[in-house]
Structures are given as structure tokens and as C-alpha cells.
Amino acid sequence: MKHTVFTTLAALSITGAAHAQSVEITHHEDRAGMIGSSETFTGTAYVSPVFAPKMNDVSAGEVTFLPGARSNWHTHPAGQMLVITHGTGWTQERGHPRQVIQAGDVVWCPPGVEHWHGATDTTSLTHYAIQAGVDGAAVTWGGPVSDAEYLQD
Template sequence: MIIVKKESPASIKGPDNWFTGTAWIEFIKAEPETPSQVTAARVTFEPGARSNWHKHPLGQLLIVTDGVGWTQVEGEPKVEFKAGDVMACPKDKKHWHGATQHSSMTHIAVQEALDGKNVEWYEPVSDADYLAPIKSD
């Protein structure tokens, strides 16, 4: 059993080629043990921060632990989520996620690698996409 204590993970600032604004990453499981290919991280987005467009070859599970955020799959409307929500990002589909303009947001991201790769990064999310209206239920 490996226990990662709450105080243990070191936060790093999310790279500028992955995020717009300030995001902090705590790698929970950075190196999977073979045959597992699962990795996980806790990501905290400051207000206005969001990921670049990206996709995961086998999808991604996001467990929202704090705050309010927005997400969008390419070609679909932007939607809002909040603490307690769980999202399953579809495999191999471009998407983004992040905090709203006025709230921070933290999620735990879990994804599996395929052929050693768990994410492919693309361009930043435009302000027009980020500030687009939210899909109503």
C-alpha cells in the first residue's frame, strides 16, 4: 500500500503551454506500475485559469473537489460544474476545463496512458470560447 499524505505532494505551477492563467498541479500518481497505465493529479485553477484544448487517448475522469468550473468538448456547448460533480471526458475528443472567471476550482484528474501517452496538448482556449454562454439544462 502506498499512501500519499495530504502534506506530501509538491505543487508545481502548470506550464504555460498547457494552461492559460495560473493552475497548480500535485502529481498523485505520476509513474504507473506496469501493467497499470493509470496516472492521477490534483489540479487547482485560480479564477480565470483554464487548460488548453487537449485530448486523452482513453478518456479522463475528473472528480471536482472544490469550487466552480466550466468545460467544453469541441463542437459542443460550454457547461458548468461544481464541487461534488464527477465528469467522464470522452476518449480521443478535444476538450478543455478550468475555473470560472470569479471562482477557483480543484479537481482530481485520472487518466490512462495508451502506448505511453496519456494526453495530447493543443492550442489555448480563446477568450471567446471561454466566455461563451453556458448551456442551460
């Protein structure tokens, strides 16, 4: 699992310029996490940056959703990779059935596809969310996922 995460992060981060640069270390305590905004999440979600979007506008965050928590509907102009590290959750593409995701799964959300992801109503979920920006934007947020949408099989 860790190999998948680090391979993905490494591949994304080395796609930029190939000239020599110095190694940069960002320590865990320097990357303060926060509770996700009620403007983009329903329920309690903790968001911690993994690294800043310094190379090719690629950013990553570790997100932990408590039971019942989920993102709003949203899209990504360059797509999004979710690497599920703990727990069980749900994801759904607009107009398609909700799908179960669990530790060890990797989810690819193609560019422009409206979707949401989060915990189930009884279990928590943690994932790494990795996305690239286009013209400075990595996500376009939509409205909340209603309780009826969230609980519909």
C-alpha cells in the first residue's frame, strides 16, 4: 500500500523539469491540518496537506472522513487519484450507482467527471487525494450531496 502511494507521488512530482535541484524536506509539524470547510464537506472531515503544489501544480492531501462525512459534488480539470489507506467509504459519479471503496483501493476520477467521496454512514475513511491544477485550479466545487443521494444504493 505504502509503495503505491509513494510511487504515485514520486511519479507525479518528477514530471517537471529534469534539471538538478536541492532536496527539500517539509516536516509533518510544518503541514498543519484542519477541519474541512462546511462549504465543501458535509460532516466532519480532517484535511492535511501532503505537499504544496510546487511542481506542475500537483497537490495532495490526506483526508479522514468520520462516519457520515463526505465531500460535496465536485470535478477536477486534470482528474484526481484517490489512494484509500484506512477504512471503508463510498464514492459516486453523478448519474451512476454509489460504489464501495476500502483500504488498498485506488480510484481514478477522470477530468471533468462530477463525483463525491467520503465515509459510509457507519465507518470512517482515510485517503490520499492527488490532483494537478489547470490554470491554477485543481477543483471546482458543486453543491452538497443530499442525505437522500448519499444513502441511495
